[in-house]
Amino acid sequence: MDFAFTNEQELLRNAVRELSEQYIAPRVNEMEETDQVPLDLLKHMAAQGFLGVTVPPDLGGTGLGHVARMIMLEEVARVSPALSMSLQCLHFGVAAIAESGNQKLIDQYIKPLLQGEIFAAAGITEASGGSDPSAGTTTALEKDNGFILNGRKVFITNSHISDTAMIVAKTADEPKKEFTAFWVDKKYGGFRPGRAEKKIGFHGCVTGELILEDCFVPAENILGARGQGLAYALKGISDYGRTGIVGVALGIMQACLEKAIKFAGERVLYGKPISNLPSIHFKIAEMHADLAASRLLAYQACWLLDNKQRADLAIATAKFYCTEAALRVSRKAMDIMGGYGCMVEYGVERYLRDAQLLVPADGTNDIMRVVVGKTLTAPPKKK
Numbered sequence: 579m580d581f582a583f584t585n586e587q588e589l590l591r592n593a594v595r596e597l598s599e600q601y602i603a604p605r606v607n608e609m610e611e612t613d614q615v616p617l618d619l620l621k622h623m624a625a626q627g628f629l630g631v632t633v634p635p636d637l638g639g640t641g642l643g644h645v646a647r648m649i650m651l652e653e654v655a656r657v658s659p660a661l662s663m664s665l666q667c668l669h670f671g672v673a674a675i676a677e678s679g680n681q682k683l684i685d686q687y688i689k690p691l692l693q694g695e696i697f698a699a700a701g702i703t704e705a706s707g708g709s710d711p712s713a714g715t716t717t718a719l720e721k722d723n724g725f726i727l728n729g730r731k732v733f734i735t736n737s738h739i740s741d742t743a744m745i746v747a748k749t750a751d752e753p754k755k756e757f758t759a760f761w762v763d764k765k766y767g768g769f770r771p772g773r774a775e776k777k778i779g780f781h782g783c784v785t786g787e788l789i790l791e792d793c794f795v796p797a798e799n800i801l802g803a804r805g806q807g808l809a810y811a812l813k814g815i816s817d818y819g820r821t822g823i824v825g826v827a828l829g830i831m832q833a834c835l836e837k838a839i840k841f842a843g844e845r846v847l848y849g850k851p852i853s854n855l856p857s858i859h860f861k862i863a864e865m866h867a868d869l870a871a872s873r874l875l876a877y878q879a880c881w882l883l884d885n886k887q888r889a890d891l892a893i894a895t896a897k898f899y900c901t902e903a904a905l906r907v908s909r910k911a912m913d914i915m916g917g918y919g920c921m922v923e924y925g926v927e928r929y930l931r932d933a934q935l936l937v938p939a940d941g942t943n944d945i946m947r948v949v950v951g952k953t954l955t956a957p958p959k960k961k
């Protein structure tokens with residue numbers, strides 16, 4: 579067993595931390611106040627190779643893998659969970675092409691996606707219920723060597739900045755219910771963002787509707803095989819969405835722990851810094867334990883992905899544990915800071931608001947418990 583990061587991974591962490599502090603930190607207040615996506619920052623990260631971290635070098639990525647991606651998301655989220663959320667969803671869009679696109683789609687899209695010339699969203703959820711994607715009503719009817727898509731996706735990250743998207747739609751109704759994943763592009767028409775949601779957190783990361791109105795998609799834009807859309811989307815949600823959420827949670831915890839320790843060292847009560855109080859020690863110890871346990875779950879899940887082993891159980895476990903830990907840790911940071919913790923200027927309340935959004939995103943934590951519970955109680959498979 580080896581718990582050490584490689585030199586390459588340590589260098590990556592330092593580089594992403596430096597970039598986050600130099601370029602992202604000065605923009606956080608503006609993101610909070612305007613709720614506008616800092617496109618220039620996303621493009622800057624793309625230019626640094628951030629979007630291709632799991633894409634093999636022969637396709638133009640860096641191929642550093644999922645552990646490296648977790649490091650990257652954690653470091654960006656330490657400064658801006660919102661930007662890390664945008665970034666992790668963009669990885670999902672890139673993976674749709676890199677892992678399930680045919681050669682023509684790869685030739686056409688991978689370079690502009692990796693360079694941040696265009697962005698891609700992942701559109702699965704509908705108003706009929708994110709926990710039950712098979713209730714989705716978006717249709718794809720075959721016509722003229724392609725498909726005509728109609729429907730409305732909700733709660734889609736990067737909805738209003740994406741030129742393209744992976745969209746899951748129904749290609750056959752009852753009794754043979756069938757879902758297929760399509761690569762949709764604005765250039766074909768009939769694909770546009772709808773309303774942008776106002777959220778409690780993740781300001782500067784847009785979440786909204788994607789509307790498909792007689793949207794033409796060429797037959798060659800099917801991702802993976804016809805009829806495999808839900809299976810494919812669920813794998814992408816697990817490998818990229820849930821792990822991405824976990825990366826954001828780690829960054830939130832790291833930031834809150836650092837801020838709480840700094841505040842406790844500076845805040846003087848009864849003539850001494852409050853870092854001398856046992857009750858502060860207890861909270862800091864619990865925050866540390868939550869972060870340390872979360873990191874083990876998170877990086878183990880990514881290690882499984884990098885080593886091509888089954889990871890869905892580890893990812894679902896990490897998703898609910900780490901996001902709930904992020905809520906506990908951000909709440910404790912606020913408590914340590916007394917009244918100051920509730921003041922926007924002190925920069926911790928934002929982490930708690932962002933942490934709450936991690937609970938439903940990419941499958942609610944109830945659904946994670948269902949996945950874990952069902953897997954562990956399933957009868958053993960016969961050999």
Ligand SMILES: Cc1cc2nc3c(=O)[nH]c(=O)nc-3n(C[C@H](O)[C@H](O)[C@H](O)COP(=O)(O)OP(=O)(O)OC[C@H]3O[C@@H](n4cnc5c(N)ncnc54)[C@H](O)[C@@H]3O)c2cc1C
Nearest residue numbers: 700701702703707708709733734735935939940941942944
């Ligand atoms: C910030 C954010 C970003 C998102 N980004 C995207 C995106 O990019 N693309 C995308 O497609 N979607 C995205 N989503 C949607 C997200 O995946 C859904 O919100 C999520 O799957 C839950 O669906 P729902 O909101 O419809 O809740 P529902 O499915 O209606 O769930 C309601 C309640 O019922 C519970 N529940 C449901 N089924 C069960 C069960 N079997 N057992 C126990 N409890 C159950 C849930 O846990 C929840 O408490 C995003 C959501 C958020 C908040």
